[in-house]
Amino acid sequence: MGSINRIKPAPLMEITKEQAAESVWMITEMAKKAQVIVAHNAEFDQKWFGSSNNGKSLLPVLLNSNNEPLRWVCTCTEFKWPRQIRFGQSLIELAAAHDVGIFGNHRALTDCQLIAYLFDRMENLNAMFEVALRPKAWFKALVTYDNRELAKKAGFKWIPERQIWVMKMAVEDTKELPFMVSPIEFCQ
Incomplete structure (x- = not known):
């Protein structure tokens, strides 16, 4: 894992099974209230949910309130940002292009916050989602x-x-x- 996200294994070893189970429960409960899952480079994030590693599921498939899998929406490949310079632009580059301050390292929480700030700057976010959610x-x-x-x-x-x-x-x-x-x- 450290080679992917540069998180040292020691802090991860301090997490108890109970804490891990509670975190997964919290994520699955939040998913039940969601309409979609949003991520920048969703292909990377999606592989941890409902995928398998040697036959074992890493994290559960995230389900909505009707027990159906949630649709993933990628802000990197499925959104067309007003100030986007090229396809597949990094989240940091997009944030900077839209005058969103960069305030932390590339981490899951920071990425979520940057996406939220980008969404706040969009005049017609609903239309952007309509385009992103078209069948592919x-x-x-x-x-x-x-x-x-x-x-x-x-x-x-x-x-x-x-x-x-x-x-x-x-x-x-x-x-x-x-x-x-x-x-x-x-x-x-």
Whole structure:
């Protein structure tokens, strides 16, 4: 874990099983009151909830009050920020571009606070959520080797095993790309 988030193992070892169980209970209770889960680079955060590591679940799937899994919304890939310079911009860069003060290191709580402050600055946050929540599909970029930078700049991810550039996006957004795409079935 320390190689991922630079948190030293010693403080984590001081947490009792009861404290850990209470924390998980608190998170699951908060989820029941939520409509969506918001994260910057949600793909990273989502893997800790309901995913498995050697067959054991790390944290439970977060469910709403109807016992349905909550939808994750990524502020990095699914939001279009007014002062965004490029696709996939870091949260710190976005905060600075929107005149939000940076007040701490990259940590979960600080990231949540930065997202909240960014949301406070948006004039039409509901419209931003409507765009972010549109149905998505996986697409393959139809680019030549010489034009691969176009796919990268648009936010497509290179999958070396399949030798393709892929991205999950709304169908209507494909019309804005400077290259053609093809829908694919893709499992990460």
